[in-house]
Amino acid sequence: MSETTTGFDTGGIDTILARYDGFEGHLIGILHEVQKLYNYLPREALERVSEQTGFTLERLYSIATFYNFFSLEPRGKHVIRVCTGTACHVKGAPRVLQEIEERLEISSDETTPDGQFSIEHVHCVGTCSLAPVVVVDQDTHSHVKPSKVRALLKNYEDKG
Numbered sequence: 001m002s003e004t005t006t007g008f009d010t011g012g013i014d015t016i017l018a019r020y021d022g023f024e025g026h027l028i029g030i031l032h033e034v035q036k037l038y039n040y041l042p043r044e045a046l047e048r049v050s051e052q053t054g055f056t057l058e059r060l061y062s063i064a065t066f067y068n069f070f071s072l073e074p075r076g077k078h079v080i081r082v083c084t085g086t087a088c089h090v091k092g093a094p095r096v097l098q099e100i101e102e103r104l105e106i107s108s109d110e111t112t113p114d115g116q117f118s119i120e121h122v123h124c125v126g127t128c129s130l131a132p133v134v135v136v137d138q139d140t141h142s143h144v145k146p147s148k149v150r151a152l153l154k155n156y157e158d159k160g
């Protein structure tokens with residue numbers, strides 16, 4: 001197990017980096033994998049990536065803040081992304097988002113106290129014909145209605 005002086009385990013990051021033969025051109029993929037490991041991008045993780053790849057911390061942060069699928073804050077076990085792009089907005093996304101927020105008793109960009117769910121709103125996820133769209137973890141839910149939100153969330157609660 002590899003650790004920083006603060007006790008942060010970097011072993012998983014080193015395993016990820018070992019799979020790459022050169023880092024240029026793979027930075028987004030690497031950050032994706034690191035985020036998958038921690039569910040967000042902790043500062044210590046970015047420092048380790050910087051040390052091992054030679055990319056500056058500034059460059060890593062500029063990528064992490066440019067793409068909205070990266071998060072620098074801890075997130076819930078399940079991340080609910082509600083598309084609020086134009087097509088989804090027109091088809092009722094604001095009401096769907098409101099229903100999710102009310103059911104989980106948190107607002108967008110927040111995480112439930114038990115760490116189970118985070119809500120984010122995103123712009124067009126590229127499946128406008130399925131509007132309104134909600135993406136939970138890797139699952140895309142199409143034509144979501146406020147009346148379906150309870151069942152949708154239950155499905156993930158049951159997964160633990």
Ligand code: FES
Binds near residue numbers: 127133
């Ligand atoms: S606007 Fe929601 S998928 Fe395009």
